[in-house]
Amino acid sequence: MSIKSIIESLSFFSALSTQEVELLASISAIHSYSSDYVLYYEKDESNNLLFLIDGLAKTYKIDKHSNEIFLYYIYKESLISEITDINDETLTSFSNVALVEDSQILSIDYQQFKKHFLEKNLLCLELVNEISSRSQKIESLINREFIFDSVEKVAMMLDADLDMFNKLKRHDISLILHIQPATLSRVLNRLKRNKIIDIMQGKVTILDTIALREIGND
Numbered sequence: 001m002s003i004k005s006i007i008e009s010l011s012f013f014s015a016l017s018t019q020e021v022e023l024l025a026s027i028s029a030i031h032s033y034s035s036d037y038v039l040y041y042e043k044d045e046s047n048n049l050l051f052l053i054d055g056l057a058k059t060y061k062i063d064k065h066s067n068e069i070f071l072y073y074i075y076k077e078s079l080i081s082e083i084t085d086i087n088d089e090t091l092t093s094f095s096n097v098a099l100v101e102d103s104q105i106l107s108i109d110y111q112q113f114k115k116h117f118l119e120k121n122l123l124c125l126e127l128v129n130e131i132s133s134r135s136q137k138i139e140s141l142i143n144r145e146f147i148f149d150s151v152e153k154v155a156m157m158l159d160a161d162l163d164m165f166n167k168l169k170r171h172d173i174s175l176i177l178h179i180q181p182a183t184l185s186r187v188l189n190r191l192k193r194n195k196i197i198d199i200m201q202g203k204v205t206i207l208d209t210i211a212l213r214e215i216g217n218d
Contacts, residue, residue: 003028006053006106010077012126020122027112031105039080039097039105045090048107050080055103059095070176071095072137073164079130080105086118086127145178153177154187155215158197158204166203 003025007013013021030053033039040046042061057074074080074097082094091110117123140160144153157165157177165173174181188204191197196208196215206212 003030003106006030010051010053010106012051012077012079012130013123015126016122020117023116024108024113027109027116029107031107033099033103033105035099035101035103037099037103039099040093041096042093044093046081046093047090047110048081049091049110049113051106051108052076052078052080053104053106056100057097057103058100059097061095068175071141073100073161076103079127079134081110082134083127083131086114150177150179150183151187151190152215153179154184155191155212158191158206159209159212162204162206 001009004021007016007021007024007028013024016024039050039057052074054076056076057080059071059074061069061071063069080097081091083091084094089111118127140156144156148156154177157173168176170184171181174184177184179187188197188199191212192199194211196206196211198205198207
């Protein structure tokens with residue numbers, strides 16, 4: 001697909017006219033990367049606004065003991081770059097971002113994007129929505145790390161991202177939620193015993209969505 005066709009396929013840019021899409025394509029490039037490729041590291045500066053066209057990325061930090069602290073996933077057709085101040089001429093990353101799957105990235109010259117789009121009030125609402133979505137992920141992260149107990153953490157992940165839960169190994173889920181594998185097993189068995197979930201061949205299905213969400217809202 002051409003850059004123009006790819007841009008037209010992304011809902012973020014659906015409000016643009018044909019001429020505006022062509023202008024955006026002229027300041028953009030498409031890149032393909034393999035899984036495990038690190039797009040940028042914490043505090044890196046970039047002149048490009050990145051969108052994930054296809055694939056999966058994760059954001060994470062490294063603690064003082066060199067342990068990886070998982071933050072959240074970035075799914076296809078989502079903004080990758082972190083914008084803290086729209087007046088800045090460059091973008092500074094808050095965390096490390098690495099690809100979990102082979103992925104395709106749309107890279108846009110940020111200064112030109114500001115000049116031809118944001119300063120003309122184009123795509124401002126879409127950008128605000130993306131930033132708001134990122135803020136909600138940070139809020140969920142804070143709840144997960146500092147407020148929720150192990151049962152609430154598991155219930156939240158099952159409700160928010162069942163497909164990813166079933167895709168990952170239990171060990172990886174434990175690392176993401178910062179709980180012990182044995183604790184994860186006990187929680188899953190408890191939810192199954194209470195007929196909130198079922199587990200068949202290692203895959204979880206939700207039997208009672210309302211009960212599952214009530215756990216996370218306690």
